[in-house]
Amino acid sequence: MKNKNSTATAQFVYGSYELFRRRDHYFIDESQYEELYTGLRQDLFRLSVAQYLCQLTMELVPGEQPAGEYLPLMRAALWYLSENSRPPMLVKAAAEMRMLSMAGYMPDLVMCRECGTYERDLMYFIPATGQISCRDCGVKGGEYSVKLGRGAMTAMRHSVYADLKKLFAFSLQEESLQQFSQAAEAFTLSKLEKSLTTLEFLRTMM
Numbered sequence: 001m002k003n004k005n006s007t008a009t010a011q012f013v014y015g016s017y018e019l020f021r022r023r024d025h026y027f028i029d030e031s032q033y034e035e036l037y038t039g040l041r042q043d044l045f046r047l048s049v050a051q052y053l054c055q056l057t058m059e060l061v062p063g064e065q066p067a068g069e070y071l072p073l074m075r076a077a078l079w080y081l082s083e084n085s086r087p088p089m090l091v092k093a094a095a096e097m098r099m100l101s102m103a104g105y106m107p108d109l110v111m112c113r114e115c116g117t118y119e120r121d122l123m124y125f126i127p128a129t130g131q132i133s134c135r136d137c138g139v140k141g142g143e144y145s146v147k148l149g150r151g152a153m154t155a156m157r158h159s160v161y162a163d164l165k166k167l168f169a170f171s172l173q174e175e176s177l178q179q180f181s182q183a184a185e186a187f188t189l190s191k192l193e194k195s196l197t198t199l200e201f202l203r204t205m206m
Contacts, residue, residue: 008033012040012050012082014075035075039082045205046081049088052198053077053095059192060103069102069164080168090155090177093184094167097159105130105191109157112137123148125156127186146183151176156183 008015008031015033019026040047053074061070077095080086101107107130111118114137122135124145132153139145148156151172158170159180172180189195 005031010036012037012078014078035079037078037082039084040078043084045202046084046088048198048202048205049092050078050081052196052202053092053099055196055198056096056099056188059196060099070099072164073098073102073167076164076168086168086171087177089181090170090172091168093177093181094155094159096184096188097156098164098167100188100191101160103191105187106160107131107156107187109153109160119150119153121150123153125153125183125187127183127190130187144186146179146186148179148183149176152179152183155180159184 003009005028007013008017009028013033014035014037015031017028018030020029021027037050040050057070057074061067073095077091080091081088097107107125109125109130109132111132112120112123112134113126113129113131114133117134117136120134120136124133124135124139125131125148126133126139126143126145128144132148133139133145155170155172155176159167162169185199
């Protein structure tokens with residue numbers, strides 16, 4: 001607690017760090033915090049979502065490489081969770097879809113994979129392929145899919161194609177949010193091919 005870097009190295013702190021490397025380890029020499037996401041400490045569920053997104057980042061983002069858009073994505077997600085200005089599950093789903101897209105798993109949400117239809121009252125999202133199918137075309141036998149109404153389908157497209165600065169700038173009715181969340185999580189798990197400990201803990205709170 002008396003270490004000069006204790007504040008800047010606490011959990012969920014954004015800052016500047018001067019590192020030096022010794023063999024296979026990095027050590028912090030100097031640090032300066034810039035943003036404290038203190039709101040996360042007030043709610044265990046939002047804290048758990050934040051922990052999950054951090055673990056997902058560790059799984060998807062290449063090490064020893066420039067952060068690129070991953071950093072502003074995580075900063076925005078943590079800010080919205082900390083401020084509680086968006087539903088935690090909306091932040092989670094939008095961050096999942098965008099992070100997977102940046103990692104090379106961008107889904108094809110432009111049109112129905114069979115007939116090219118852009119929109120119907122009901123669409124099917126196929127997590128294994130990242131494609132959509134309209135209500136008329138349906139899905140193949142044994143193929144897992146998630147039903148999406150117009151609101152959830154719009155949210156899926158927004159989370160993948162919208163400008164990063166506007167990623168979390170939308171709202172959803174409860175039913176649409178549940179569909180969006182289910183589709184994003186299923187897509188994430190299909191690409192990771194495993195679950196994460198933080199996600200398993202988060203599920204115990206739902």
